[in-house]
Amino acid sequence: GRVLFRSFFRLSLCSFSHLTCELPCFARIFFLAVLLGGFFRAMDCGDGYPSLQEGKSPAEISQVWQEMLNVSQTLFDGLDAAGKFPSETEEAAAARVIDFVLSFLSFSKKPILQLKAESEALAEEDPIREPSVLELIRLLSATMRRIDSYGLRCSVFSVMEACLLGRRVPAEDIVGETMLVAVFHVIHPDSAREQKQWVKRCFHLREFLAMIEFENSREFYQAVLALCSAEVLGLEEGRRLLAFLFTLSAEMARDVHLCLRRCLLDHQRKSIWEAVGDVYLRALQECCGAKLLVVTELLQGYISGALRCADPRVFERMHTLLGVLHRRTNLKPVSGALDAAYGPLLFRSLDAANDAMRKNALQLFVSAFPVRPPDRPRQELSRRTEEQFEKLLSFTEDPNPSLRAVAAEGVCSVLARCFETDIAVTLALPALEKLFKELVNDCSDYTVRAAVLKGAELLLQNPLIHPYLKPLMGHLKCCLCDVSSYVRLGFARMLRSLSRVRPIAFWEAAPVDALLHSLSSEPSDAVVDELVGLLLPSFLPETAKGPQFLQRCLFLCKVSPRAASRLYLRAPFALLSSSCSSSSSSTAEALVTPLGALLGEL
Numbered sequence: 001g002r003v004l005f006r007s008f009f010r011l012s013l014c015s016f017s018h019l020t021c022e023l024p025c026f027a028r029i030f031f032l033a034v035l036l037g038g039f040f041r042a043m044d045c046g047d048g049y050p051s052l053q054e055g056k057s058p059a060e061i062s063q064v065w066q067e068m069l070n071v072s073q074t075l076f077d078g079l080d081a082a083g084k085f086p087s088e089t090e091e092a093a094a095a096r097v098i099d100f101v102l103s104f105l106s107f108s109k110k111p112i113l114q115l116k117a118e119s120e121a122l123a124e125e126d127p128i129r130e131p132s133v134l135e136l137i138r139l140l141s142a143t144m145r146r147i148d149s150y151g152l153r154c155s156v157f158s159v160m161e162a163c164l165l166g167r168r169v170p171a172e173d174i175v176g177e178t179m180l181v182a183v184f185h186v187i188h189p190d191s192a193r194e195q196k197q198w199v200k201r202c203f204h205l206r207e208f209l210a211m212i213e214f215e216n217s218r219e220f221y222q223a224v225l226a227l228c229s230a231e232v233l234g235l236e237e238g239r240r241l242l243a244f245l246f247t248l249s250a251e252m253a254r255d256v257h258l259c260l261r262r263c264l265l266d267h268q269r270k271s272i273w274e275a276v277g278d279v280y281l282r283a284l285q286e287c288c289g290a291k292l293l294v295v296t297e298l299l300q301g302y303i304s305g306a307l308r309c310a311d312p313r314v315f316e317r318m319h320t321l322l323g324v325l326h327r328r329t330n331l332k333p334v335s336g337a338l339d340a341a342y343g344p345l346l347f348r349s350l351d352a353a354n355d356a357m358r359k360n361a362l363q364l365f366v367s368a369f370p371v372r373p374p375d376r377p378r379q380e381l382s383r384r385t386e387e388q389f390e391k392l393l394s395f396t397e398d399p400n401p402s403l404r405a406v407a408a409e410g411v412c413s414v415l416a417r418c419f420e421t422d423i424a425v426t427l428a429l430p431a432l433e434k435l436f437k438e439l440v441n442d443c444s445d446y447t448v449r450a451a452v453l454k455g456a457e458l459l460l461q462n463p464l465i466h467p468y469l470k471p472l473m474g475h476l477k478c479c480l481c482d483v484s485s486y487v488r489l490g491f492a493r494m495l496r497s498l499s500r501v502r503p504i505a506f507w508e509a510a511p512v513d514a515l516l517h518s519l520s521s522e523p524s525d526a527v528v529d530e531l532v533g534l535l536l537p538s539f540l541p542e543t544a545k546g547p548q549f550l551q552r553c554l555f556l557c558k559v560s561p562r563a564a565s566r567l568y569l570r571a572p573f574a575l576l577s578s579s580c581s582s583s584s585s586s587t588a589e590a591l592v593t594p595l596g597a598l599l600g601e602l
Helices: 002-014 016-024 025-040 049-053 058-078 086-110 113-118 131-144 150-165 171-187 192-203 206-211 218-225 237-245 250-267 270-286 290-307 314-328 332-350 355-368 377-396 399-419 425-437 445-459 463-481 486-500 513-523 523-540 546-558 561-577 580-600
Strands: none
Touching: 002 131, 049 561, 058 086, 058 513, 086 131, 113 486, 131 150, 131 171, 150 171, 150 250, 150 445, 171 192, 171 206, 171 218, 192 206, 192 237, 206 237, 218 250, 237 250, 237 270, 250 270, 270 290, 270 314, 270 332, 290 314, 290 332, 290 355, 314 332, 314 355, 314 425, 332 355, 355 377, 355 399, 377 425, 377 523, 399 425, 399 445, 425 445, 425 463, 445 463, 463 486, 463 513, 463 561, 486 523, 513 546, 513 561, 523 546, 546 561
């Protein structure tokens, strides 16, 4: 019976096109349904390829594949101009053929998920020998873009994905259509979740982009450039995919660079600026030889633009992008590329006559410090670091106050990062004395004094420098009575950071009686809130009981009633923002609120 049905099937398939011209639509659909259903039942392959393989010779399996190829050609030739099948029956039959091919690939090779995990290294080749199977896969690849049904298109793409990752068929036969479909779905997704899935699929197949001749397909080339979008940059696989594009060709690298630059200038989110910087960071790690020189040249374009930038908003974006690279100078490709990109350009700009250019160069210099090649003797590296630090320190005497402010905070930032690793104590101590004894008393501009206080907060983050800071903190107490509320606010915030450092007590920088006097007479509410947050743990500790609390309260009222009134009036707001336990916070607030109201009336 099976042999008779095969003969009938081949005869029916050959004359199917002639029969459809004479039969009405419903009869044509019925005939095809009976034909396909009978084929799968007669071949005993209703459960996929494993059921077909049982009890059949290679010749019989080959004949089944040939007949399935003929069925598939008939099915996909029936697609209309919109990519739809004439009926749901034919669409279901096409889905069954695709599922059968998938079962064959998964039965004879590792699963797709395992192949994705191994896609970093080339998988072992296991080509398909059956000509009918190869022709069927080529047919599915050629038809994939025409199919309107999203589910069927995804199933066909899964077939192509398994064939490429498993090295089952010659990649040049299917890679063009496969990658074009993947890129199309990344650019035109139906939802964010779907786009994320397609970005991951495209990333796993990224190595096959090198096989595509973009010179012969400008449409595909433009589609690949369209991957430079904020949505793709927001995904880690998307950033790694864009970084891989730099390795394809110099033309591709320059065009991707232009698209990323457009993303940098068009978007307001800082996360997008950092994502663009991460793409260049990954590109530096993946490229080598001439391609690495191209990426370095592109980065030099960013540096040149940042140095000459007159708009602070545009400079902030470029500075954020380059800052991603500055934080990874421990990587040899990154440090080497930055040294080559900055080169003499940065140091010439530091000596420019234009104050705006020198300020931009100084900010980049502080962020990138130290700028040096990776493969040099240690003595030479130390010498270059000392020369650059002395150059940075010389800007603390610049006639322009804004440059002195950037230099003051920059020296502290460099010392916080490089103290005792790249900068010796003998070089750091004179710099600290200059900041805490001279610049903190700079009367020309309040921004210089505020910059010293910001820098002091940065220095407190490095425990190695605490012993050298302790004798210098007393020189900052003059900032408590500064004429600028901006400086007083910075000093109060610095004191709160200092209160969290064990080796140094905050009253070593400002005596408690001076703090209470400032609290009682301070006109700025922001400064008052910072001082309350600083003093509250001393006059209202978390472990304080009722009698202890009253004793401290009476002491404070005797010393400074006005300061006590302000402290307890603003204490509930400080308690809400503190990290104390809920029980002690509620108890303290129950005592503080009426007391503060009473002192306010007095």
